[in-house]
Amino acid sequence: MTAQKMKFQTELEQLLHLITHSLYSNKEIFLRELISNASDAINKIRFDALSHEHLLEGDTDWKIHVRLDPANGTLTISDNGIGLSPETAVENLGTIARSGTRVFLESLKQKQAGMPPDLIGQFGVGFYSAFMVADRVTVLSRPAGDPQGGVRWESDGKGEFTVEPYEKAKRGSDVILHLKPSEKEFLEPYRLREIVRKFSDFIEHPVIMDQEKEENGEKKTVEEVINSRKAVWLRNKADNTAEDYSTFYKQISNDYRDPLKSIQYSAEGQQEFKALLFIPAEQPFGMQFGEYKWGLRLYIQRVLIMDHCEELLPTYLRFVKGVVDSSDLPLNISREILQSNPKLEQIKNNVTRTVLKALEELRDEDYDKYVGFVKQFSNILKEGPARDFANRDRIADLLLFESMNTPVGKYTTLAKYVESMPESQKDILFLIGETREQLQNSPYLEAARAAGQDVLLMTEPMDEWFIQGLRRYKDKSFTAVDGAIPPGTVSDDEKARFSRLLESLKSKLPEVADVRLSTRLKDSAACLVAGEHGVSAHMERLLTRHGREVSESKRILEINGSHPVMQALVKLPDGDARLESYARLLYDQAVIAEGSQVKDPVAFAKRINELLLKDAN
Numbered sequence: 001m002t003a004q005k006m007k008f009q010t011e012l013e014q015l016l017h018l019i020t021h022s023l024y025s026n027k028e029i030f031l032r033e034l035i036s037n038a039s040d041a042i043n044k045i046r047f048d049a050l051s052h053e054h055l056l057e058g059d060t061d062w063k064i065h066v067r068l069d070p071a072n073g074t075l076t077i078s079d080n081g082i083g084l085s086p087e088t089a090v091e092n093l094g095t096i097a098r099s100g101t102r103v104f105l106e107s108l109k110q111k112q113a114g115m116p117p118d119l120i121g122q123f124g125v126g127f128y129s130a131f132m133v134a135d136r137v138t139v140l141s142r143p144a145g146d147p148q149g150g151v152r153w154e155s156d157g158k159g160e161f162t163v164e165p166y167e168k169a170k171r172g173s174d175v176i177l178h179l180k181p182s183e184k185e186f187l188e189p190y191r192l193r194e195i196v197r198k199f200s201d202f203i204e205h206p207v208i209m210d211q212e213k214e215e216n217g218e219k220k221t222v223e224e225v226i227n228s229r230k231a232v233w234l235r236n237k238a239d240n241t242a243e244d245y246s247t248f249y250k251q252i253s254n255d256y257r258d259p260l261k262s263i264q265y266s267a268e269g270q271q272e273f274k275a276l277l278f279i280p281a282e283q284p285f286g287m288q289f290g291e292y293k294w295g296l297r298l299y300i301q302r303v304l305i306m307d308h309c310e311e312l313l314p315t316y317l318r319f320v321k322g323v324v325d326s327s328d329l330p331l332n333i334s335r336e337i338l339q340s341n342p343k344l345e346q347i348k349n350n351v352t353r354t355v356l357k358a359l360e361e362l363r364d365e366d367y368d369k370y371v372g373f374v375k376q377f378s379n380i381l382k383e384g385p386a387r388d389f390a391n392r393d394r395i396a397d398l399l400l401f402e403s404m405n406t407p408v409g410k411y412t413t414l415a416k417y418v419e420s421m422p423e424s425q426k427d428i429l430f431l432i433g434e435t436r437e438q439l440q441n442s443p444y445l446e447a448a449r450a451a452g453q454d455v456l457l458m459t460e461p462m463d464e465w466f467i468q469g470l471r472r473y474k475d476k477s478f479t480a481v482d483g484a485i486p487p488g489t490v491s492d493d494e495k496a497r498f499s500r501l502l503e504s505l506k507s508k509l510p511e512v513a514d515v516r517l518s519t520r521l522k523d524s525a526a527c528l529v530a531g532e533h534g535v536s537a538h539m540e541r542l543l544t545r546h547g548r549e550v551s552e553s554k555r556i557l558e559i560n561g562s563h564p565v566m567q568a569l570v571k572l573p574d575g576d577a578r579l580e581s582y583a584r585l586l587y588d589q590a591v592i593a594e595g596s597q598v599k600d601p602v603a604f605a606k607r608i609n610e611l612l613l614k615d616a617n
């Protein structure tokens, strides 16, 4: 059969174009990507062979072989892993772009200038990085369990590739790079050794390079293992250095920064396993794109079972990376059945407690570093209380909040807040909004300020959800200072004096559910508060911004009876024509004070100008 010519899928073609034309830095990472693919291929057959032993064909001498051929200008990476058939080669190396590819292309477009150096690895478009250094790539492969089913795949990376059946004696893949004339440095043994040590040292399978040796006057080729294969998580803690952790972390996470914290431990008792966990220093890149694969690597007795086992972490710790190696989970059952094994739940609980404890230690021992963590991840951690009842107080204690009384950029905790509450204060007070500056000047804080109470100022999208999830802290409820329930009560005398004005304002403002006297205002004339069942103004803005239809909930306009403006308005006769315009002005200033936008800014300005004109004349 002759070779079949096929076109790359459009997105892959774009990707290849980018790789060959614009990615010049860090070219050496191509080797890490190909070695990592070879290692994945070996892990796959090891896993499949758990239930189909015949696939092994007696060859379990797992190896990744790097071969240099200066005469032909080629570099070959071979493995005895799962292999490819013509069909899987077409699928995996040409026609189906992984979902990460599009996101990768997008982010390249957006980030050209400030792009992290090896973004390419983070999106799993690894194989194609070969075209950074090669002008032609040939893959010879044959799948496990099918000696006749081999394939020869080849491409110059310019839009097309060819596939044809190929007879290959041994299972697995040879990826042959025909190096560009400018990239011949990758044929130097010392250079390859250096790259493998730098990027692939922890790959668990041996990476091998042939070495010519003379023994007793005879030339011999010996296999040299060039990676140290340290399974960091299995070694004694005392034998691992910070650098070991960091290198391993980078390998499994594709992050190029050091981790913020590494946690290695062995669990004994109910579940026996070894774990090595990492807290990243910054949000993993893909996380903001919604293309983020999370979960821990699960090994059972050193066999890799899954790269991203979500069952081992609660969602609110999805930024944690690492490895769990269990010694008592069953090895030879399918991933699907394994994922519903109750033992995984026990491991997850253990991992959760350990991570929370590590974060508590960081908070108590290295506060500045901890603040860095909180800035990156508190919005995710805040999902916790609603989802993890047992740990909700611990999660709450890990969070930091700005408050009315903290200087900008400094934090308090719920524990400290409760401790400094005056005797008279029952609830924990909070106000949610977009920025600290906006909240700091909000009229809703006036009553608390006057009473010597503090108010938590919250500006993260998850805050509303966090408070609903936590409900209570140290037996105290939470009260939004812009909520429906006013602090204190209004005297009957006041009510009687203002009832006419309230009625009249209400009749002029169909957009509010009610107009009432406020007990929360000291300096401002009016403010808007949530209706009894409505969503808060902050939530409404948030939903609108995310393109969600919000059935506008009617709010309550509160006016400050002791404000000079109200003292004047209350004296106006019932039918006074000016009341219409004053009602609008009161409403609009309350809208501005809560951080929303007035519906008709032109009309608002016109009314202000009318007042200015009267005052100036």
Ligand code: ADP
Pocket: 033, 037, 038, 040, 041, 079, 081, 082, 083, 084, 092, 093, 123, 124, 125, 126, 127, 128, 173
């Ligand atoms: P990723 O490795 O992140 O999936 P790649 O672009 O590096 O993305 O590889 C695409 C796919 O090609 C892999 O998922 C795998 O199915 C297949 N593949 C690549 N290299 C090998 C190999 N050495 N042996 C078997 N399959 C491979």
